[in-house]
Amino acid sequence: MSVSEDTSSAPKGPSIVALIGVVAVLTLIAAGGGWLLGGRLGLAEAAKPEGEKPATAAEMPTGSxxxxxxxxxxxxxxxxxxxxxxxxxxxxxxxxxxxxxxxxxxxxxxxxxxxxxxxxxxxxxxxxxxxxxxxxxxxxxxxxxxxxxxxxxxxxx
The missing domain is CATH 3.30.479.30 (Band 7 domain)
Incomplete structure (x- = not known):
């Protein structure tokens, strides 16, 4: 009788290339979402309250x-x-x-x-x-x- 060897190997885990790909895709999604949300909220305009107008030269302090x-x-x-x-x-x-x-x-x-x-x-x-x-x-x-x-x-x- 011949003894047959079982050549089954342990299951392989995810590759490093797949991990890098998933991280890259998630980073792009997060960056795109942040850009869209920032544009929608108008973060550049958020610095100025709506009821306030920009300071004119007459309102700026002129002393030393x-x-x-x-x-x-x-x-x-x-x-x-x-x-x-x-x-x-x-x-x-x-x-x-x-x-x-x-x-x-x-x-x-x-x-x-x-x-x-x-x-x-x-x-x-x-x-x-x-x-x-x-x-x-x-x-x-x-x-x-x-x-x-x-x-x-x-x-x-």
Missing amino acids: VVPLKPILTNIKIPQDVWIRLEAGVVARPGEKVSDELAATVAGDFTAFMRTVNLMQLRGPAGIEYLRTDLQERAVIRSQGKIEKVYIWALVME
């Missing part, structure tokens, strides 16, 4: 920009969170912001940042409220010489 020294302080709640704020102020046209006034405004900003809690800084609305609060303090401290406050960087650790 004075950068403030970076402010590094901890906040009130939680106290182990540190904030670095880089901001600048815009003087009203015809007004000059002296170094002493800039230092006073920066000191006022530091004192204010020590009263802020972390929940107040959540999201874009929180940053906008912070900018508005800082602007109000700067206008009061400068007796109207400062027109606007810009926040260039806000880092929390």
Whole structure:
């Protein structure tokens, strides 16, 4: 009697070429869907709210920009969170912001940042409220010489 050998082999798994093909097709579908969705939603127009018109030259601040020294302080709640704020102020046209006034405004900003809690800084609305609060303090401290406050960087650790 002859012993016949069974030459059946284990089933083969998918090839690497098939895997690359599937990934490429899915990537193209995702890119096409993103492009269509972006066009439909008008992401370029989403930056401007519908009721708002573009700023004209008359509405843009025309005063000189004075950068403030970076402010590094901890906040009130939680106290182990540190904030670095880089901001600048815009003087009203015809007004000059002296170094002493800039230092006073920066000191006022530091004192204010020590009263802020972390929940107040959540999201874009929180940053906008912070900018508005800082602007109000700067206008009061400068007796109207400062027109606007810009926040260039806000880092929390």
